[in-house]
Amino acid sequence: MLGNISLSVTWALAGVYTLLLFSTLLVTILRYRSGKDYQELGSRINSWWVMVVIFTFAIAVSPTISIIFLAFISFLAFKEFLSMIPTRRADRRVIFWAFIAIPIQFYWAAVGWYGLFIIFIPVYMFLLIPARMVLAGETEGFLKAAGTLHWGLMTTVFSLSHAAYLLALPNDINVAGGAGLLFFLVFLTQFNDVAQYTWGKLFGKHPVVPKVSPKKTQQGLAGGLVTTLFAAWLIAPYLTPLSHQQALMARLLIGLGGFLGDVVISAIKRDIGVKDSGSLIPGHGGIMDRVDSLTFTAPLFFHFIYYLHY
Amino acid sequence: MVKTLRFLFFLLIVRPLVLIVLGLNVRRRQQLPSQGPAVIIANHNSHLDTMVLISLLPLRLLPKLRPVAAMDYFLSNPLLAWFATNIIGIIPLQRKVKGSRNDPLAGIIEALDHEEILILFPEGSRGKPEQLGRFKTGIAHIAQRRPEVQFVPVYMHGLGMALPKGEALLVPFFCDVFVGSALLWSGDRNSFMQSVNRQITDLASEGSFPSWE
Known part of the structure; x- marks a missing residue:
């Protein structure tokens, strides 16, 4: 079953399970010591277990399964986005076509057709959406509807599909293969989120963008960067073709990009007036609350590594 | 044979459609009835309403689940009638009862006496998409005749966007399901x-x- 992944990815996954075991143990001890039930923290960690197990299967079986898995995440995120924003009745069929763009975009990624992959949504869907809307004929709220729809496709589909393209990059440059790159990206993005959250909870004082997200603090941001710095430096040579120095730069991109992705999605939720994008993942909120950072880090990391090595 | 078909239809087509293509956000699922007799009353915007409500309850209750549906619509042609009666398992209801001599609620009362769980849309039709219409008083007549039966109100949002009246193309939207607490006949x-x-x-x-x- 683990035939698809190299030894280094297997070790990296083992590391993640160790981290999870450690945090589960920690919460159990905290509960025992203090008598409180730490419900939110507990359900967060339980959800992490589920997500990590699903992710393990998704990358271990075959690259095709990994890409289908990522396309499905994209589908869930796009659906959640559409359920969250105001839409027009006249645009039902336009939205249908936007959904059809998901398998097509991930197909370009799967076969490694870079040219179409990189222009399909920014150019063709950008033109198709207003064209189909004109056929429906409703002009009231036209620009807003065209803009929000395309924005949704760009974040939840185009951006996230960069994670899938990592799996189509040639294997001979990188011993750990696409799975190694994907692991590096997803692990650093998510670990950075957790580290920022934890440092923010413990020492957070000065919010970075108080009007958007008072809980995102400078201390959390800095703490997150420092915590994952060492992890990135250490694992990069085993999972990616990056040198130690390049790994530190990739790390910086992921840390800052992840933070920005997070607060951008927060700003949108604040604009609409919802707290969580959904309730799919207990303790975390919706799928968008979990992949918000990835919408920024996936394209940033992909183009960084693509420029340097492929 | 038909029972197996019904089971497979809900297991292999309806559940994946409702749970994966649409996706549900359910609040207070535990307040749904776990046995009959009971009546689930919900707002009505789409044909998907029935599918979602049936998917909310465990499959072992499927044989007991009976949506109440308009006779004039669902029995209008033989193919639809076969599908509605055998696969969906509807209890046909005459919407216009003025001047009718027989008891319009007979089928419903009989089903409740067999400890079945009914799904009923008291708005009477799907109406305008995503707008709540007035609940009609038919349910009060049922409650009066069977005062021991629980009525569980459910509010659904999103299905009128996914598949509104008059549309055949399904577009995925998350569906919110809010379950209320059970009501009994008040006298x-x-x-x-x-x-x-x-x-x-x-x-x-x-x-x-x-x-x-």
């Missing part, structure tokens, strides 16, 4: 309808839904 039609309407409007105002025009 009076007006007060019963008032508490039903109050619960359903309370449930509707629980979510903050984006506009849809």
